[in-house]
Amino acid sequence: MSSDPTTSPVAPEVEQQVDEADFTLHNPVLAVVALGSNLGNRLENLQGAVDALEDTPGVRIRAVSPVYETDGVGGPEGQPTYFNAVLVLRTTLPPHSLLERANAVEDAFGRVREVRWGARTLDVDILAYEGVVEDSATLTLPHPRAHERAFVLAPWLDVDPVAEIPGAGPVAELLGAVGTAGVRQRDDLSLHLPA
Numbered sequence: 001m002s003s004d005p006t007t008s009p010v011a012p013e014v015e016q017q018v019d020e021a022d023f024t025l026h027n028p029v030l031a032v033v034a035l036g037s038n039l040g041n042r043l044e045n046l047q048g049a050v051d052a053l054e055d056t057p058g059v060r061i062r063a064v065s066p067v068y069e070t071d072g073v074g075g076p077e078g079q080p081t082y083f084n085a086v087l088v089l090r091t092t093l094p095p096h097s098l099l100e101r102a103n104a105v106e107d108a109f110g111r112v113r114e115v116r117w118g119a120r121t122l123d124v125d126i127l128a129y130e131g132v133v134e135d136s137a138t139l140t141l142p143h144p145r146a147h148e149r150a151f152v153l154a155p156w157l158d159v160d161p162v163a164e165i166p167g168a169g170p171v172a173e174l175l176g177a178v179g180t181a182g183v184r185q186r187d188d189l190s191l192h193l194p195a
């Protein structure tokens with residue numbers, strides 16, 4: 001019996017996953033990320049997420065949207081308003097690695113997962129990753145509720161006026177259908193890239 005690991009058969013799906021990850025590592029792609037906060041210093045929380053993502057090997061922020069103040073959608077009654085923003089990233093991280101990093105950034109800001117859609121210091125969602133369509137146990141792409149959320153569509157349109165959500169349509173049309181009630185741009189606030 002040989003102990004040479006190179007002679008062990010590799011399942012075709014594993015081989016495909018490795019090939020895809022390898023391809024991504026050498027070919028940066030664009031991903032779109034949503035930030036939200038309605039607890040603590042909301043602007044500082046969003047800025048902290050921008051800083052942490054820009055500090056991530058394999059991630060470079062290409063565009064930062066204006067900050068919106070938005071009424072909470074879903075979740076318990078009477079929660080504080082959110083600050084929301086959207087980032088365009090150029091990344092060599094495969095989708096699941098980007099999700100892990102997004103979750104780690106949330107955790108670093110003391111995010112506690114209790115009530116569904118409850119108040120949170122920081123939420124980092126992946127809205128879209130290149131043209132990828134995927135539905136696994138931990139990651140759905142594009143984000144399954146992005147197309148119906150004005151607090152996501154308005155800042156997304158600002159950073160990419162021709163954006164389209166695979167399977168749902170152009171962001172501009174989706175925002176037109178959803179409307180902008182409860183979503184106010186805060187011209188007095190902004191996020192910035194670290195120097």
Ligand SMILES: Nc1ncnc2c1ncn2[C@@H]1O[C@H](COP(=O)(O)OP(=O)(O)OP(=O)(O)O)[C@@H](O)[C@H]1O
Pocket residue numbers: 099113116117118123124125126127137138139140141142143144145
């Ligand atoms: N595109 C995605 N971006 C971020 N998380 C995702 C995505 N698809 C699936 N998930 C999974 O959703 C789980 C729950 O995410 P989270 O607690 O942020 O939900 P939420 O922000 O309260 O609600 P919503 O999903 O409606 O925005 C995450 O642990 C993650 O595994």
Ligand SMILES: Nc1nc2c(c(=O)[nH]1)N=C(CO)CN2
Pocket residue numbers: 035036037070071072073074075082084117123151
């Ligand atoms: N206005 C607003 N409402 C929400 C938000 C959010 O970021 N902004 N996030 C949610 C879960 O991701 C649920 N509801």
